[in-house]
Amino acid sequence: MQEELEKMVQLESGKLSFTDNQIDFMLQNIGNLDPYLRDDVVYTLLARGFTENSFIPEQKAKIVTTFISSRNLFKGIEQPQNDLIFLRTFNALLGELILESDNDKPILTDSERQLLFDWSIRYLKEEKDFRGYVTTKGWAHSVAHGSDFLGATLSHHDFKPKSVSAIFDVITSIFQNLKNPFVDDEEQRIAFAFFQGVNFQKIASADFNSFVDDFDKQIYQQLLHDDRANWYCLSSWFRLLQNWYFYFSTNKEVQDNLLSKITAYNEKMGFTL
Incomplete structure (x- = not known):
């Protein structure tokens, strides 16, 4: 089956068609530990x-039903760091694909x-395994993949937030669970998801600015506790601000606040601009 699928990868756009058995194989191997099979084929x-x-x-x-019934997005999420992270994060990417397809033409x-x-x-x-690239096993990248999934929600025309604060709680949770620096551009993916939320009018600019004001104060208050993880949070927060600044180039209200x-x-770090 793998050889069949490898040949299909080489087909030109518009030439693909799938059997049910091929789809079953792909869904069964979406979290395979072989990065070539998982990333480049499935x-x-x-x-x-x-x-x-x-x-x-x-x-x-069938894909939607399997995605929901398997609950692979949360499989082992409460357990210590292990290989189930690949199953979860590539299901997050599948969730993104489903929502983007549904946004073009309803399938849900x-x-x-x-x-x-x-x-x-x-x-x-809920995710706490923040590994990016794992030697021999490839990309786990939970925060990046999860942010892509979130971005598909925040850009979906049918999404109506029940609570904007619940969406911002995502960032709070990520930073609470951050124990080591991000090294694989996770901040860029987080930033783009929330930019989509404002850009598609799911989050008001005023609410976004209020969150930035409050969270910025919180980040600096945490530095009073001399813990290295708090400095990692400040560094990641700064990179989020930088990414947002460029994403919001046409939104002066937000960009000026950023x-x-x-x-x-920069002033706190001793740099004069």
Whole structure:
């Protein structure tokens, strides 16, 4: 089966079609520890299947049903660091693909859609394994993949936030669980997800600015406790601010507030601008 799928990866756009057995194999191997099979074959074909509309409706429904019923997005999430992280994070990417496809043309029921919205927020609050690239096993990248899933929710035309504070709690949870510095551009992916929330008017600019004001104060207050993890949080927060500053280039209300925080950071670090 793997050889069949490897050949399919080489097909030109528009030439793909899938059997049910091939889809079963891909879903069973979405978290495979072989990075070539997982990333370059299985995920690549799942992504192309959705973006090139190569799955028939019944196959899309099968993928959605399996995604929901398996609950692989949360499999082992309460356990110590282990290889189930690959199953979770590549299911987060699958959740993104499903929501983006549904945003183009509905493939979900109302209840399925709401469940995926809720899961995209819940996942980043519960995930604690923040490894990026794992030697011999490839990308775990939970925060990046989870942020992509969240971004698909925040850019979906049917998403109506129950609570904006619950969305911002995602960032709070990530920083509470941050024990080591991010080294694989996780901040960029977090920043873009929340930019999408404001850009698609799911989060008001005023609410975003209020969160930035409050969280910025909280980050500096944590430095009163001389703990290295708090300094990692400050560094990651600064990178978030930088990414947001460029993403919000056409939103002066937000960009001016971000610039004030960036300038204050540099002054606190002894740099004169």
